[in-house]
Amino acid sequence: MKTMDRRDFLKMAGAGAAVVAGAAMPVAGFFAWNGKDILRFRAVAGMPKAPLPTYASYVVEGQVDIRARTGQLAKSLYAGAPEAMSGIVFPGTARAVRVTDVQKVGGNLLISGEIAKPATLLKGESSAFSILIDRSAGMAQADFLGSKVLLRLDD
Amino acid sequence: MADHLDSPGPIAVTPTPGVTALVGPPLGDAKTDITDVYAFLKPGDPTKSILVLDVNPLAPLLANSFDSEAIYEINIDTKGHAVPDLSFRIRFSEFEAGSQTATVHLAIGDVVADQVTAGEPAIIAGAPVSFGAMPVITVSGPYKFFAGIRSDPFFFDLFGFIDGFNFKFGDFFKDKNVFGIVLEVPNSALGTTPHTTSLWGRTLLSVNGSLVRDDRMGRAAINTVFNHGPDKNIFNSIDPIRDLTALTTEGITFVQSFENTLTALGGDPGLATVLLPDVLNYDFSKPTSYAALNGRQLQDDVIDISLGLVTGGGLTSDNVGPHSDYLSDFPYLGTPH
Numbered sequence: 173m174k175t176m177d178r179r180d181f182l183k184m185a186g187a188g189a190a191v192v193a194g195a196a197m198p199v200a201g202f203f204a205w206n207g208k209d210i211l212r213f214r215a216v217a218g219m220p221k222a223p224l225p226t227y228a229s230y231v232v233e234g235q236v237d238i239r240a241r242t243g244q245l246a247k248s249l250y251a252g253a254p255e256a257m258s259g260i261v262f263p264g265t266a267r268a269v270r271v272t273d274v275q276k277v278g279g280n281l282l283i284s285g286e287i288a289k290p291a292t293l294l295k296g297e298s299s300a301f302s303i304l305i306d307r308s309a310g311m312a313q314a315d316f317l318g319s320k321v322l323l324r325l326d327d
Numbered sequence: 328m329a330d331h332l333d334s335p336g337p338i339a340v341t342p343t344p345g346v347t348a349l350v351g352p353p354l355g356d357a358k359t360d361i362t363d364v365y366a367f368l369k370p371g372d373p374t375k376s377i378l379v380l381d382v383n384p385l386a387p388l389l390a391n392s393f394d395s396e397a398i399y400e401i402n403i404d405t406k407g408h409a410v411p412d413l414s415f416r417i418r419f420s421e422f423e424a425g426s427q428t429a430t431v432h433l434a435i436g437d438v439v440a441d442q443v444t445a446g447e448p449a450i451i452a453g454a455p456v457s458f459g460a461m462p463v464i465t466v467s468g469p470y471k472f473f474a475g476i477r478s479d480p481f482f483f484d485l486f487g488f489i490d491g492f493n494f495k496f497g498d499f500f501k502d503k504n505v506f507g508i509v510l511e512v513p514n515s516a517l518g519t520t521p522h523t524t525s526l527w528g529r530t531l532l533s534v535n536g537s538l539v540r541d542d543r544m545g546r547a548a549i550n551t552v553f554n555h556g557p558d559k560n561i562f563n564s565i566d567p568i569r570d571l572t573a574l575t576t577e578g579i580t581f582v583q584s585f586e587n588t589l590t591a592l593g594g595d596p597g598l599a600t601v602l603l604p605d606v607l608n609y610d611f612s613k614p615t616s617y618a619a620l621n622g623r624q625l626q627d628d629v630i631d632i633s634l635g636l637v638t639g640g641g642l643t644s645d646n647v648g649p650h651s652d653y654l655s656d657f658p659y660l661g662t663p664h
Contacts, residue, residue, distance in 0.1 A: 220491045223591035225555040227333060228489050249489065251332040253556060260332060260389065262485070262499075294486060295496050317490050 202326035209239040215312040215323035226253035243271035281305040331384035357389035359530035367615040383506035392422035400529040407523030409567040409604040427456040471511035478661035480625040484645040498647040509658040525606035545605040547629040567604035
Protein backbone atom coordinates (compact mmCIF):
# COMPACT_ATOMS: atom_id res chain seq x y z
CA MET A 173 0.00 0.00 0.00
CA LYS A 174 1.05 3.52 -0.53
CA THR A 175 2.80 5.04 2.42
CA MET A 176 1.74 8.50 3.39
CA ASP A 177 3.70 10.91 5.44
CA ARG A 178 2.47 13.00 8.33
CA ARG A 179 1.64 15.90 6.07
CA ASP A 180 -0.69 13.66 4.07
CA PHE A 181 -2.21 12.48 7.29
CA LEU A 182 -2.88 15.98 8.52
CA LYS A 183 -4.38 16.87 5.18
CA MET A 184 -6.72 13.90 5.29
CA ALA A 185 -7.53 14.38 8.95
CA GLY A 186 -8.47 17.92 8.14
CA ALA A 187 -10.82 16.59 5.51
CA GLY A 188 -12.46 14.41 8.11
CA ALA A 189 -11.03 11.15 6.87
CA ALA A 190 -8.48 10.22 9.50
CA VAL A 191 -7.83 6.74 8.26
CA VAL A 192 -4.35 7.26 6.93
CA ALA A 193 -1.72 8.09 9.48
CA GLY A 194 2.01 8.50 9.48
CA ALA A 195 2.99 5.24 11.14
CA ALA A 196 5.29 4.19 8.35
CA MET A 197 7.31 7.34 8.68
CA PRO A 198 10.53 6.58 10.56
CA VAL A 199 10.67 8.45 13.83
CA ALA A 200 13.84 8.37 15.90
CA GLY A 201 13.54 7.51 19.59
CA PHE A 202 10.11 5.98 20.09
CA PHE A 203 11.00 5.11 23.68
CA ALA A 204 12.31 8.19 25.43
CA TRP A 205 12.20 10.09 28.68
CA ASN A 206 11.51 13.78 28.63
CA GLY A 207 12.91 14.84 31.97
CA LYS A 208 12.50 12.23 34.68
CA ASP A 209 8.72 12.02 34.68
CA ILE A 210 7.50 12.12 31.08
CA LEU A 211 7.70 8.86 29.14
CA ARG A 212 7.06 8.53 25.45
CA PHE A 213 6.73 5.09 23.87
CA ARG A 214 5.41 3.05 21.00
CA ALA A 215 4.54 -0.64 21.19
CA VAL A 216 3.74 -2.81 18.17
CA ALA A 217 2.40 -6.32 17.66
CA GLY A 218 1.88 -8.22 14.42
CA MET A 219 -1.62 -9.63 14.00
CA PRO A 220 -2.87 -12.30 13.73
CA LYS A 221 -0.49 -14.69 15.42
CA ALA A 222 1.19 -17.76 13.88
CA PRO A 223 0.53 -19.99 12.11
CA LEU A 224 -1.42 -17.35 10.23
CA PRO A 225 0.68 -14.80 8.34
CA THR A 226 0.89 -11.39 9.93
CA TYR A 227 -1.51 -9.10 8.12
CA ALA A 228 -1.80 -6.06 10.37
CA SER A 229 0.02 -4.19 13.10
CA TYR A 230 -1.50 -3.27 16.43
CA VAL A 231 0.12 -0.04 17.61
CA VAL A 232 -0.17 1.60 21.03
CA GLU A 233 1.72 4.84 21.44
CA GLY A 234 1.69 7.99 23.45
CA GLN A 235 3.07 9.91 26.35
CA VAL A 236 2.47 9.71 30.09
CA ASP A 237 3.45 11.84 33.05
CA ILE A 238 4.37 9.32 35.73
CA ARG A 239 4.32 11.79 38.57
CA ALA A 240 1.00 13.39 37.59
CA ARG A 241 -0.41 9.99 36.49
CA THR A 242 -1.83 11.53 33.35
CA GLY A 243 -1.25 11.34 29.64
CA GLN A 244 -2.64 10.53 26.24
CA LEU A 245 -2.34 7.30 24.29
CA ALA A 246 -3.48 6.27 20.85
CA LYS A 247 -4.13 2.72 19.72
CA SER A 248 -4.75 1.72 16.14
CA LEU A 249 -4.64 -1.19 13.77
CA TYR A 250 -2.50 -0.56 10.70
CA ALA A 251 -2.47 -2.53 7.46
CA GLY A 252 0.72 -4.52 6.98
CA ALA A 253 3.03 -6.48 9.23
CA PRO A 254 5.31 -4.51 11.58
CA GLU A 255 8.28 -4.89 9.24
CA ALA A 256 6.19 -3.68 6.32
CA MET A 257 3.69 -1.44 8.03
CA SER A 258 1.67 0.89 5.84
CA GLY A 259 0.30 4.23 6.90
CA ILE A 260 -3.24 2.93 6.59
CA VAL A 261 -5.36 2.59 9.70
CA PHE A 262 -8.25 0.15 9.43
CA PRO A 263 -11.42 2.22 9.65
CA GLY A 264 -13.06 1.92 13.03
CA THR A 265 -9.91 0.97 14.95
CA ALA A 266 -8.30 4.29 15.86
CA ARG A 267 -8.81 5.11 19.52
CA ALA A 268 -7.70 7.98 21.71
CA VAL A 269 -7.10 6.91 25.30
CA ARG A 270 -7.14 9.33 28.22
CA VAL A 271 -4.72 8.10 30.85
CA THR A 272 -6.31 7.88 34.29
CA ASP A 273 -3.53 6.24 36.29
CA VAL A 274 0.11 5.22 36.10
CA GLN A 275 1.54 2.73 38.59
CA LYS A 276 4.98 1.24 39.07
CA VAL A 277 4.58 -2.51 39.46
CA GLY A 278 7.96 -3.96 40.32
CA GLY A 279 10.18 -2.83 37.49
CA ASN A 280 7.23 -2.42 35.17
CA LEU A 281 4.83 0.38 34.46
CA LEU A 282 1.08 -0.18 34.43
CA ILE A 283 -0.77 2.52 32.53
CA SER A 284 -4.55 2.62 32.78
CA GLY A 285 -6.98 4.74 30.84
CA GLU A 286 -10.34 5.15 29.21
CA ILE A 287 -11.33 5.28 25.57
CA ALA A 288 -12.25 8.87 24.77
CA LYS A 289 -15.28 7.99 22.62
CA PRO A 290 -16.79 4.75 23.93
CA ALA A 291 -19.59 4.93 21.37
CA THR A 292 -17.07 3.82 18.74
CA LEU A 293 -16.17 0.57 20.47
CA LEU A 294 -16.25 -2.71 18.63
CA LYS A 295 -17.95 -5.77 20.02
CA GLY A 296 -15.85 -7.17 22.86
CA GLU A 297 -13.78 -4.01 23.15
CA SER A 298 -13.82 -2.47 26.60
CA SER A 299 -13.91 1.26 27.28
CA ALA A 300 -11.25 0.62 29.90
CA PHE A 301 -7.72 0.19 28.61
CA SER A 302 -4.45 -0.78 30.23
CA ILE A 303 -0.95 -1.52 29.07
CA LEU A 304 1.84 -3.06 31.13
CA ILE A 305 5.27 -1.89 30.01
CA ASP A 306 8.32 -4.02 30.73
CA ARG A 307 11.23 -1.87 29.61
CA SER A 308 13.88 -4.44 30.60
CA ALA A 309 12.34 -7.05 28.33
CA GLY A 310 11.45 -4.51 25.68
CA MET A 311 7.89 -5.79 25.74
CA ALA A 312 4.42 -4.62 26.66
CA GLN A 313 1.10 -6.34 27.22
CA ALA A 314 -2.20 -4.76 26.28
CA ASP A 315 -5.76 -5.65 25.46
CA PHE A 316 -6.80 -6.11 21.83
CA LEU A 317 -10.55 -6.47 21.32
CA GLY A 318 -10.84 -8.50 24.50
CA SER A 319 -7.68 -10.60 24.13
CA LYS A 320 -4.31 -10.00 25.78
CA VAL A 321 -1.56 -9.31 23.27
CA LEU A 322 2.22 -9.04 23.66
CA LEU A 323 3.72 -6.03 21.91
CA ARG A 324 7.31 -5.12 21.19
CA LEU A 325 8.53 -1.78 22.45
CA ASP A 326 10.11 0.25 19.68
CA ASP A 327 13.39 1.91 20.62
CA MET B 328 -9.34 -9.14 2.70
CA ALA B 329 -9.79 -11.56 -0.03
CA ASP B 330 -6.62 -9.69 -0.72
CA HIS B 331 -7.60 -6.28 0.56
CA LEU B 332 -4.84 -4.12 1.99
CA ASP B 333 -2.42 -7.00 1.78
CA SER B 334 0.75 -7.11 -0.20
CA PRO B 335 2.07 -5.52 -2.37
CA GLY B 336 3.35 -3.34 0.40
CA PRO B 337 6.04 -0.75 0.87
CA ILE B 338 8.80 -3.26 1.44
CA ALA B 339 11.82 -4.18 -0.62
CA VAL B 340 12.38 -7.83 -1.33
CA THR B 341 15.75 -9.39 -1.96
CA PRO B 342 15.15 -11.37 -5.10
CA THR B 343 15.72 -15.08 -4.80
CA PRO B 344 17.46 -16.80 -7.68
CA GLY B 345 15.32 -16.66 -10.75
CA VAL B 346 12.73 -14.38 -9.22
CA THR B 347 12.34 -10.85 -10.47
CA ALA B 348 10.76 -9.14 -7.52
CA LEU B 349 10.98 -5.42 -7.93
CA VAL B 350 8.90 -4.15 -5.09
CA GLY B 351 8.76 -1.03 -3.02
CA PRO B 352 7.44 2.40 -3.94
CA PRO B 353 5.80 3.16 -6.29
CA LEU B 354 4.47 -0.38 -6.12
CA GLY B 355 1.89 -0.93 -3.46
CA ASP B 356 -0.57 1.69 -4.61
CA ALA B 357 -4.23 1.07 -3.76
CA LYS B 358 -5.12 1.77 -7.39
CA THR B 359 -3.57 -1.52 -8.43
CA ASP B 360 -4.19 -3.49 -5.23
CA ILE B 361 -6.41 -6.38 -6.34
CA THR B 362 -9.13 -7.16 -3.83
CA ASP B 363 -11.08 -9.90 -5.59
CA VAL B 364 -11.57 -11.78 -8.84
CA TYR B 365 -14.90 -13.28 -9.91
CA ALA B 366 -16.05 -15.33 -12.89
CA PHE B 367 -19.58 -16.60 -13.27
CA LEU B 368 -22.16 -17.44 -15.90
CA LYS B 369 -24.39 -14.55 -16.81
CA PRO B 370 -27.63 -14.97 -14.87
CA GLY B 371 -30.32 -16.03 -17.36
CA ASP B 372 -27.90 -16.55 -20.23
CA PRO B 373 -25.30 -19.31 -19.75
CA THR B 374 -23.82 -18.60 -23.18
CA LYS B 375 -22.10 -15.56 -21.66
CA SER B 376 -19.76 -15.02 -18.75
CA ILE B 377 -19.19 -12.18 -16.31
CA LEU B 378 -15.58 -11.47 -15.37
CA VAL B 379 -14.86 -9.11 -12.47
CA LEU B 380 -11.56 -7.64 -11.31
CA ASP B 381 -11.91 -5.47 -8.19
CA VAL B 382 -9.15 -3.16 -6.97
CA ASN B 383 -8.68 -0.21 -4.64
CA PRO B 384 -9.87 -1.29 -1.17
CA LEU B 385 -11.72 1.31 0.93
CA ALA B 386 -12.31 3.41 -2.18
CA PRO B 387 -12.19 6.32 -2.57
CA LEU B 388 -10.30 6.91 0.66
CA LEU B 389 -6.89 5.74 -0.57
CA ALA B 390 -7.32 6.43 -4.29
CA ASN B 391 -10.06 8.01 -6.35
CA SER B 392 -9.20 6.77 -9.84
CA PHE B 393 -7.58 3.98 -11.81
CA ASP B 394 -3.87 4.18 -12.54
CA SER B 395 -3.27 5.53 -16.04
CA GLU B 396 0.26 4.07 -16.03
CA ALA B 397 -0.88 0.57 -15.12
CA ILE B 398 -2.29 -2.37 -17.02
CA TYR B 399 -5.12 -4.32 -15.45
CA GLU B 400 -5.31 -7.85 -16.77
CA ILE B 401 -7.77 -10.70 -16.62
CA ASN B 402 -5.67 -13.58 -17.85
CA ILE B 403 -7.28 -16.69 -19.27
CA ASP B 404 -5.58 -20.07 -19.43
CA THR B 405 -7.50 -22.29 -21.82
CA LYS B 406 -5.20 -25.33 -21.68
CA GLY B 407 -4.80 -26.04 -17.97
CA HIS B 408 -1.11 -25.16 -18.00
CA ALA B 409 -1.20 -22.04 -15.78
CA VAL B 410 -0.05 -19.86 -18.66
CA PRO B 411 -2.28 -17.16 -20.15
CA ASP B 412 -3.50 -17.96 -23.64
CA LEU B 413 -5.79 -14.94 -23.71
CA SER B 414 -5.68 -11.71 -21.80
CA PHE B 415 -8.23 -8.96 -21.40
CA ARG B 416 -6.05 -5.89 -20.86
CA ILE B 417 -7.60 -2.76 -19.50
CA ARG B 418 -5.85 0.59 -19.61
CA PHE B 419 -7.10 3.93 -18.39
CA SER B 420 -6.56 7.47 -19.51
CA GLU B 421 -5.25 10.07 -17.11
CA PHE B 422 -7.74 11.18 -14.49
CA GLU B 423 -8.60 14.71 -15.56
CA ALA B 424 -11.36 17.04 -14.45
CA GLY B 425 -13.04 14.21 -12.62
CA SER B 426 -13.22 11.88 -15.59
CA GLN B 427 -11.31 8.95 -17.03
CA THR B 428 -11.85 6.51 -19.87
CA ALA B 429 -10.93 2.88 -20.40
CA THR B 430 -9.73 0.84 -23.34
CA VAL B 431 -9.87 -2.94 -23.38
CA HIS B 432 -7.65 -5.03 -25.61
CA LEU B 433 -7.93 -8.75 -26.09
CA ALA B 434 -4.49 -10.24 -26.46
CA ILE B 435 -4.37 -13.65 -28.06
CA GLY B 436 -1.51 -16.01 -28.70
CA ASP B 437 2.12 -14.93 -28.66
CA VAL B 438 1.43 -11.31 -27.69
CA VAL B 439 0.05 -12.46 -24.34
CA ALA B 440 3.48 -13.41 -23.08
CA ASP B 441 5.10 -10.29 -24.46
CA GLN B 442 2.76 -7.94 -22.62
CA VAL B 443 2.89 -5.50 -25.49
CA THR B 444 0.10 -3.51 -27.04
CA ALA B 445 1.01 -3.51 -30.70
CA GLY B 446 -1.41 -5.31 -32.93
CA GLU B 447 -3.95 -6.18 -30.28
CA PRO B 448 -7.53 -5.49 -31.30
CA ALA B 449 -9.38 -3.08 -29.02
CA ILE B 450 -12.70 -4.60 -28.07
CA ILE B 451 -13.73 -1.55 -26.03
CA ALA B 452 -12.47 1.99 -26.60
CA GLY B 453 -13.09 5.25 -24.79
CA ALA B 454 -15.41 3.75 -22.19
CA PRO B 455 -16.20 6.29 -19.47
CA VAL B 456 -15.30 5.34 -15.91
CA SER B 457 -18.14 5.67 -13.38
CA PHE B 458 -17.47 7.87 -10.41
CA GLY B 459 -21.05 8.20 -9.22
CA ALA B 460 -23.91 6.03 -8.10
CA MET B 461 -25.24 5.26 -11.57
CA PRO B 462 -23.14 2.75 -13.47
CA VAL B 463 -22.06 3.89 -16.93
CA ILE B 464 -22.10 0.82 -19.15
CA THR B 465 -20.38 0.55 -22.52
CA VAL B 466 -21.56 -1.95 -25.10
CA SER B 467 -19.34 -2.90 -28.03
CA GLY B 468 -20.22 -5.83 -30.25
CA PRO B 469 -20.74 -8.89 -28.04
CA TYR B 470 -19.03 -7.22 -25.07
CA LYS B 471 -20.31 -5.17 -22.16
CA PHE B 472 -17.95 -3.20 -19.98
CA PHE B 473 -18.07 -1.30 -16.74
CA ALA B 474 -15.33 0.31 -14.67
CA GLY B 475 -15.75 2.50 -11.64
CA ILE B 476 -16.59 2.81 -8.00
CA ARG B 477 -19.06 0.29 -6.60
CA SER B 478 -20.02 -1.34 -3.33
CA ASP B 479 -17.44 -3.93 -2.32
CA PRO B 480 -19.15 -7.30 -2.82
CA PHE B 481 -16.78 -9.14 -0.48
CA PHE B 482 -17.95 -10.12 3.00
CA PHE B 483 -15.81 -11.22 5.91
CA ASP B 484 -15.29 -10.71 9.63
CA LEU B 485 -11.88 -9.13 9.13
CA PHE B 486 -11.32 -8.27 12.78
CA GLY B 487 -12.21 -11.84 13.71
CA PHE B 488 -9.42 -13.03 11.40
CA ILE B 489 -6.97 -10.55 12.90
CA ASP B 490 -8.03 -11.70 16.36
CA GLY B 491 -7.04 -15.26 15.45
CA PHE B 492 -10.25 -16.72 14.03
CA ASN B 493 -12.33 -15.24 16.86
CA PHE B 494 -15.33 -14.38 14.71
CA LYS B 495 -17.67 -12.07 16.58
CA PHE B 496 -17.19 -8.63 15.05
CA GLY B 497 -19.41 -8.80 11.99
CA ASP B 498 -18.81 -7.94 8.34
CA PHE B 499 -16.07 -5.34 7.98
CA PHE B 500 -16.84 -4.82 4.29
CA LYS B 501 -20.58 -4.17 4.41
CA ASP B 502 -20.13 -0.41 4.00
CA LYS B 503 -16.95 -0.37 1.93
CA ASN B 504 -16.36 0.36 -1.75
CA VAL B 505 -13.95 -0.80 -4.42
CA PHE B 506 -13.15 0.14 -7.99
CA GLY B 507 -14.65 -2.61 -10.09
CA ILE B 508 -13.86 -3.70 -13.63
CA VAL B 509 -16.64 -5.84 -15.07
CA LEU B 510 -16.72 -7.52 -18.46
CA GLU B 511 -19.55 -9.46 -20.04
CA VAL B 512 -18.10 -11.74 -22.71
CA PRO B 513 -19.50 -14.48 -24.91
CA ASN B 514 -18.21 -17.83 -23.70
CA SER B 515 -16.82 -18.36 -27.17
CA ALA B 516 -14.30 -15.60 -26.40
CA LEU B 517 -12.87 -17.76 -23.64
CA GLY B 518 -11.86 -20.57 -25.92
CA THR B 519 -13.33 -23.92 -26.74
CA THR B 520 -12.00 -26.04 -23.88
CA PRO B 521 -14.02 -25.04 -20.82
CA HIS B 522 -12.92 -28.00 -18.71
CA THR B 523 -9.31 -26.76 -18.78
CA THR B 524 -10.04 -23.06 -18.47
CA SER B 525 -8.94 -20.93 -15.53
CA LEU B 526 -8.22 -17.27 -14.94
CA TRP B 527 -6.55 -14.79 -12.66
CA GLY B 528 -6.20 -11.05 -12.24
CA ARG B 529 -2.91 -9.27 -12.64
CA THR B 530 -1.84 -5.65 -12.37
CA LEU B 531 1.30 -4.32 -13.98
CA LEU B 532 2.96 -1.00 -13.38
CA SER B 533 5.21 1.04 -15.55
CA VAL B 534 8.46 1.63 -13.68
CA ASN B 535 11.24 3.48 -15.49
CA GLY B 536 9.71 2.52 -18.80
CA SER B 537 9.39 -1.17 -18.02
CA LEU B 538 6.33 -3.12 -17.03
CA VAL B 539 6.64 -4.64 -13.58
CA ARG B 540 4.31 -7.17 -12.00
CA ASP B 541 2.52 -5.60 -9.07
CA ASP B 542 -0.34 -7.75 -7.76
CA ARG B 543 -2.11 -10.93 -8.83
CA MET B 544 -4.93 -13.10 -7.62
CA GLY B 545 -6.86 -16.21 -8.56
CA ARG B 546 -8.80 -17.68 -5.66
CA ALA B 547 -9.77 -15.70 -2.61
CA ALA B 548 -7.30 -14.91 0.15
CA ILE B 549 -4.55 -17.30 -0.94
CA ASN B 550 -1.72 -14.82 -0.57
CA THR B 551 -3.21 -13.38 2.61
CA VAL B 552 -3.71 -16.65 4.44
CA PHE B 553 -0.68 -18.63 3.33
CA ASN B 554 2.24 -16.34 2.55
CA HIS B 555 4.37 -14.67 5.17
CA GLY B 556 6.22 -11.35 5.06
CA PRO B 557 8.21 -10.73 1.90
CA ASP B 558 6.98 -14.02 0.44
CA LYS B 559 3.75 -12.19 -0.32
CA ASN B 560 5.55 -9.91 -2.72
CA ILE B 561 7.53 -12.74 -4.28
CA PHE B 562 4.28 -14.61 -4.84
CA ASN B 563 2.80 -11.55 -6.52
CA SER B 564 5.80 -11.17 -8.77
CA ILE B 565 5.75 -14.67 -10.24
CA ASP B 566 3.30 -16.18 -12.69
CA PRO B 567 1.03 -19.06 -11.69
CA ILE B 568 3.11 -21.52 -13.69
CA ARG B 569 5.90 -20.98 -11.17
CA ASP B 570 3.73 -21.47 -8.08
CA LEU B 571 4.73 -25.11 -7.76
CA THR B 572 8.47 -24.60 -8.04
CA ALA B 573 9.36 -21.08 -6.87
CA LEU B 574 11.08 -20.70 -3.54
CA THR B 575 10.08 -18.64 -0.53
CA THR B 576 12.61 -16.59 1.43
CA GLU B 577 13.03 -19.64 3.69
CA GLY B 578 14.33 -21.62 0.75
CA ILE B 579 11.39 -24.00 0.57
CA THR B 580 8.84 -24.13 -2.20
CA PHE B 581 5.53 -22.32 -1.88
CA VAL B 582 3.92 -25.76 -1.97
CA GLN B 583 5.93 -26.84 1.08
CA SER B 584 5.12 -23.59 2.83
CA PHE B 585 1.40 -24.07 2.14
CA GLU B 586 1.63 -27.65 3.40
CA ASN B 587 3.19 -26.43 6.65
CA THR B 588 0.45 -23.84 7.19
CA LEU B 589 -2.30 -26.31 6.37
CA THR B 590 -0.85 -28.82 8.82
CA ALA B 591 -0.61 -26.16 11.55
CA LEU B 592 -4.23 -25.14 10.97
CA GLY B 593 -5.48 -28.73 11.08
CA GLY B 594 -6.10 -29.01 7.36
CA ASP B 595 -5.01 -31.57 4.80
CA PRO B 596 -1.52 -30.70 3.50
CA GLY B 597 -2.49 -32.34 0.24
CA LEU B 598 -4.66 -29.31 -0.45
CA ALA B 599 -1.53 -27.31 -1.24
CA THR B 600 -1.42 -28.67 -4.76
CA VAL B 601 -5.12 -27.94 -5.19
CA LEU B 602 -4.70 -24.31 -4.11
CA LEU B 603 -1.60 -23.91 -6.26
CA PRO B 604 -1.21 -22.72 -8.94
CA ASP B 605 -3.34 -19.83 -7.69
CA VAL B 606 -5.85 -19.67 -10.53
CA LEU B 607 -9.62 -19.60 -10.51
CA ASN B 608 -10.80 -22.69 -12.38
CA TYR B 609 -13.73 -21.76 -14.57
CA ASP B 610 -15.54 -24.42 -16.59
CA PHE B 611 -18.17 -22.28 -18.26
CA SER B 612 -20.02 -25.36 -19.51
CA LYS B 613 -21.10 -26.07 -15.93
CA PRO B 614 -22.89 -24.08 -13.22
CA THR B 615 -20.67 -21.68 -11.32
CA SER B 616 -19.83 -22.77 -7.79
CA TYR B 617 -16.83 -21.77 -5.70
CA ALA B 618 -17.46 -24.77 -3.46
CA ALA B 619 -17.05 -27.01 -6.48
CA LEU B 620 -13.87 -25.11 -7.43
CA ASN B 621 -15.58 -23.73 -10.49
CA GLY B 622 -15.59 -19.96 -10.78
CA ARG B 623 -16.81 -17.54 -8.19
CA GLN B 624 -20.08 -15.70 -7.83
CA LEU B 625 -20.46 -12.48 -5.84
CA GLN B 626 -22.57 -14.23 -3.23
CA ASP B 627 -20.35 -17.30 -2.85
CA ASP B 628 -19.23 -17.54 0.77
CA VAL B 629 -15.60 -18.10 -0.09
CA ILE B 630 -14.46 -17.57 3.48
CA ASP B 631 -16.74 -20.24 4.95
CA ILE B 632 -15.74 -22.64 2.21
CA SER B 633 -12.05 -21.89 2.72
CA LEU B 634 -12.22 -22.04 6.52
CA GLY B 635 -13.68 -25.51 6.39
CA LEU B 636 -10.96 -26.64 4.01
CA VAL B 637 -7.90 -25.14 5.65
CA THR B 638 -8.91 -26.15 9.19
CA GLY B 639 -10.05 -29.64 8.29
CA GLY B 640 -13.57 -28.76 9.35
CA GLY B 641 -12.43 -27.29 12.67
CA LEU B 642 -13.97 -23.97 11.68
CA THR B 643 -16.83 -23.67 9.24
CA SER B 644 -17.98 -20.07 9.34
CA ASP B 645 -17.01 -16.49 10.12
CA ASN B 646 -20.69 -15.88 10.88
CA VAL B 647 -21.29 -13.33 8.15
CA GLY B 648 -23.09 -13.79 4.84
CA PRO B 649 -23.50 -12.18 1.42
CA HIS B 650 -24.45 -8.56 1.03
CA SER B 651 -27.97 -7.62 -0.02
CA ASP B 652 -26.99 -4.90 -2.50
CA TYR B 653 -25.87 -6.97 -5.50
CA LEU B 654 -27.65 -5.94 -8.69
CA SER B 655 -29.61 -8.49 -10.68
CA ASP B 656 -28.21 -7.12 -13.93
CA PHE B 657 -24.95 -5.82 -15.31
CA PRO B 658 -22.62 -4.72 -13.70
CA TYR B 659 -23.98 -6.73 -10.73
CA LEU B 660 -21.86 -4.83 -8.19
CA GLY B 661 -24.02 -2.76 -5.84
CA THR B 662 -24.42 0.98 -5.65
CA PRO B 663 -21.45 2.59 -3.89
CA HIS B 664 -21.91 3.69 -0.28
